Amino acid sequence: MKTKLKLLLAVVSVFFSCNRPVSKETTTIGNTENANENAVSLVDATLQGDELIKTDFGDIQMEQTFITKESIDKLNHQLYLQRAVSIYEWSLPVVSFQKWYNASSEVYGANDLDFVENKSFDEKVGILTANATTPYVIGWANLANTGPVVIDYPAGPSAGGVLDFFQLSLGDLGLAGQDKGKGGKYLIIPNGYDVSKLDTKGYFVINATTNKIMIGTRFLSTDQAEVDKMKDNFLIGKFGEPLKPAKFISNTNKRFSGVMPSGYAYFELVHQFIQDEPMVQQDKIFYTYMRYFGIENGQPLNPSAELKKTLTEGAKLGELMSRANQIEPREDKPYYDNTTWYRLMGNFPLTKSSKTDYYLDESNEYYFEAVTVTAGMKSNTPGPGTTSYLTNKKDKDGNFLLGSNTYKIHIPADMPASNFWAFTIYSEVTRCFIDNTEAKDKLRATSIDSRDKELKINDDGSVDLYISHTSPEGKESNWVQTNEDEGWFPVFRTYGTQQAFFDKTWQLGDIELMK
Structure with missing residues (x-):
């Protein structure tokens, strides 16, 4: 009798254990202790039945092909x-430009069609990979408010352009523009505007693709009297209204962050x-x-x-x-074979049209660390208005450029730059100038160019530059200063780029660690 009773209790126990509801928290393939062992990778998952799927963002549980509530939440968050x-x-x-557009009014008090002149270290330190050699003259406009805009652009040596808020070129101004450095009137037409209302004869026409635009230039002359004359002859205003001399906001020495x-x-x-x-x-x-x-x-x-x-x-x-x-461009390759140098402009179109594919990786390689690009800047045609840019993140041996180390770079003779060349270093954190509080002349501490009268040139015409937190003895005239605890990267610019740069018969040396 006792044996029969024990057998009956065992059967009842098995029955209830087999039919007991299983909570969602413990639903797994097998038991909870072996859940991770029984999980399958996403590649091997069947997405059917009872399955525990391992993903980079957590395990996904399926019960008879239904996805559990907890797993649905994970998937939605990931999406x-x-x-x-x-x-x-x-x-x-557009975010980079929106930040700069806001600073123009908030920091400098500029209105649309006013121009802020960024010349000093403090005025430039907020611009992503700004040059240290020529002033930036930057204006903004919201064409939704202004309507068509006219620029009576001055003659003289300058490199400028009009860009939409995706930083795509709408048209160059100056040496690389339609005026070819001789000056002329430009008419900027808003997107979708009825052009039949306008008499465009006598204008260089620029069609905008966003309401907000940038109008920027760099006066390239070293003669201040010539620059002043160009500024005096720079007129701007709304179409149909008398043009007025452009307002230049200069010598503020105010900082902004771009x-x-x-x-x-x-x-x-x-x-x-x-x-x-x-x-x-x-x-x-x-x-x-x-x-x-x-x-x-x-x-x-x-x-x-x-x-x-x-x-x-x-x-x-x-x-x-x-x-x-x-750091490691996904859709780019070094400019020279077997070196660490990349051409900063990247491989992406300069203009936007319905026929243009997206180049997210290619353009973001540039726009994450720099701002503005025009056809003249990206040109492969030698000439006085063409500027070329090389950059990298690593030394000759493939190691990151660290502020705690001392480096040397050899610049061969016969530089392919009819105007000048410049070597400038930037913070890996901000992508702006190295901001070294110990330096007396911060622009000079972060950049060297071929016009520097103290620059020491080798007997064969080449130049050796040194990059470190403290200057190697006797190398002060050819030295730029890093911050000891900050990663950095260079941009090497050629102004008035010549053919030897494009056909690569002239090649910049790699950055070498000095031991």
Whole structure:
């Protein structure tokens, strides 16, 4: 009797254990102790039945092909994170310009069609990879407010351009422009404007693709009297109204930061940019992604706490991915074989049209660490208005450039630059000038150019430069100064680039670690 009772209890126990509901928290393939062992990779997953799938963002649990609530939350978060990163990549150039546009009024008090002259170290230190040799003269306009704009551009040596807010070239000004350095009238027409209302005869016409635009130039003459004359003859205004001398805001010695913010503040600038901007068809997918986050034209930005957290993560992940592309370009190769030098302009189109594919990796390689590019800057045609740029992140042996080390670079003779060359170093963190508080002349501490009267030239016409936190003994005249605890990178510029640069018969030496 006792034996039968024990057998009956055992059967009942098995029955209830087999039919007991299993909680979602413990649902796994096999038992919880062996869950990770039984998980399959995403590549090997069947996506059917009871399956635990291992992914980079956590395990995904399936019960008879249904995805559990916890796993659905993981997938949704990952989807939104991927969309946030995509928006980040697409918007890099516009966020950089929006930040600069804001600073023009907030820091310098400039209105649309006013020009801020950035000349001193403090006025330039906020510009991504600014040059240290020529002043920047930068103006902005919102064509939605101004309508068509006329520039009566002065004759003389200058290199300028008009750019949309994706930093794509609308047209060059000066030596590389339609006026060829002789001056002339330019008419900038807003996107979608009825051109039949305008008499364009006698104008160089520029068609804008965004409402907000940049108008910038660099006066290249070293003769201040010639520069002053060009500024006096620089006229600007709305079409149909008398033109007035351009207003130049100069000698402020004020700093601004053009560095794109990390985290949620980045997307606040994205939201600011799209207000009153026309959406072109090829950007529709990015506008769709933005709408899911509440980033919309004409609507306030007020995402939920969860979406705000995802945008913060997306901006930081996007920044890391852009930094990686900057250090090891995904769609670029060294300018010279078997060297670390890249040409800074990258392989992307300068203009935007419905027939143009997206070049996200190619353009972001440039726009993460630099601002503005015109056809003249990217030209492969030798001439006085052509400037070429080389950059890298590593020394000859493939190691990162560190402020704690001492380096040497050899610049061969017969430099292919009809005007001059310049070697400038930047912070890997900010992509702006190395800001060395110990230096008395900060521009000179961060940059050397061939016009420097103290520069020592070798007997064969070549030049050796030294880069370190403290100067090697006797090398002060050929030395630029790093910060000891900060990674850095150079930009080597040739002004008035000649054919030997383009056909590579002249080659810049690699940066070498001095031991």
